[in-house]
Amino acid sequence: MTREIDARGLSCPQPVILTKKALEDHSEIVVIVDNETAQENVKRMAQSQGCKVTIERRKGDIHLIISKGCSCEIPDAAGSTQGPLVIVIGSDTMGRGDDELGSVLMKSFIHTLLETSPQADSIIFFNTGVRLAIQGSEVLEDLKTLTERGVKILVCGTCLGFFEIKDRLAAGIVSNMYDITETMTGAGRLVQI
Amino acid sequence: MKQGTFHVILFDSVSSALLAEKILKKNGLPFKIIPVPRHISSDCGVCIRFSTPERDRIETALTGRVEIQGICQL
Numbered sequence: 325m326t327r328e329i330d331a332r333g334l335s336c337p338q339p340v341i342l343t344k345k346a347l348e349d350h351s352e353i354v355v356i357v358d359n360e361t362a363q364e365n366v367k368r369m370a371q372s373q374g375c376k377v378t379i380e381r382r383k384g385d386i387h388l389i390i391s392k393g394c395s396c397e398i399p400d401a402a403g404s405t406q407g408p409l410v411i412v413i414g415s416d417t418m419g420r421g422d423d424e425l426g427s428v429l430m431k432s433f434i435h436t437l438l439e440t441s442p443q444a445d446s447i448i449f450f451n452t453g454v455r456l457a458i459q460g461s462e463v464l465e466d467l468k469t470l471t472e473r474g475v476k477i478l479v480c481g482t483c484l485g486f487f488e489i490k491d492r493l494a495a496g497i498v499s500n501m502y503d504i505t506e507t508m509t510g511a512g513r514l515v516q517i
Numbered sequence: 518m519k520q521g522t523f524h525v526i527l528f529d530s531v532s533s534a535l536l537a538e539k540i541l542k543k544n545g546l547p548f549k550i551i552p553v554p555r556h557i558s559s560d561c562g563v564c565i566r567f568s569t570p571e572r573d574r575i576e577t578a579l580t581g582r583v584e585i586q587g588i589c590q591l
Contacts, residue, residue, distance in 0.1 A: 424535060425531060425535070428531065428534065428535060428538070428550055428563055429563075431549075431550045431551075432550055432551060432552045432562070432563050435549065435550070435551045435552065436551075436552055462549075462550075
């Protein structure tokens with residue numbers, strides 16, 4: 325049964341509140357308003373809830389036919405932040421405190437990156453984090469898989485040099501502070517481990 | 518990634534998982550530490566995943582040395 329809401333003569337934000345309330349209990353509603361401001365406000369709210377909105381004009385009134393669950397524009401569950409997702413890993417352990425625990429958590433985290441979305445655009449390794457990208461690293465296979473899937477892996481060259489392991493790099497590309505800084509400052513979202 | 522079926526060993530605590538990791542590494546057995554899959558519950562957040570054909574060798578290595586909460590197929 326379609327619920328009809330007569331919001332004519334009501335001032336903002338009343339039509340929006342009535343619409344929102346009606347959508348809680350009904351999957352399809354018709355909202356009647358008498359001005360364009362109310363029309364736009366109701367329409368915007370309904371679309372933000374993932375509803376499909378059709379507008380019809382009848383005898384000077386505006387009818388908004390709102391239905392749930394059939395919109396093509398389902399908002400991204402993870403948010404729609406613009407720009408690349410960058411993950412920054414500055415240590416070979418996850419969190420501070422116990423290194424043995426931190427090492428297990430890091431392995432678990434990197435494995436989980438393979439299974440979750442959205443996929444990162446770039447992953448940056450520096451300081452002891454670079455040890456994760458060299459031969460013998462227990463997460464090497466995961467990093468290679470991420471690379472195959474198009475994730476850009478940047479590994480700090482200064483850090484590889486410091487630990488004298490540059491010749492053992494096995495995943496990602498040697499990077500410098502310019503690339504690292506630009507990738508970080510150009511990120512839409514930056515996740516620091 | 519290697520294809521095929523996998524099993525996971527669940528533990529009652531992270532320290533048991535760490536101990537198992539050490540034993541398996543020492544024995545040179547192939548495995549991977551992963552978070553406990555969402556559909557399986559465990560008291561500990563991490564578990565050990567291995568390729569199903571390795572099951573006997575891995576179980577033998579751990580039996581009597583680490584408390585295992587359960588083994589599940591993925």
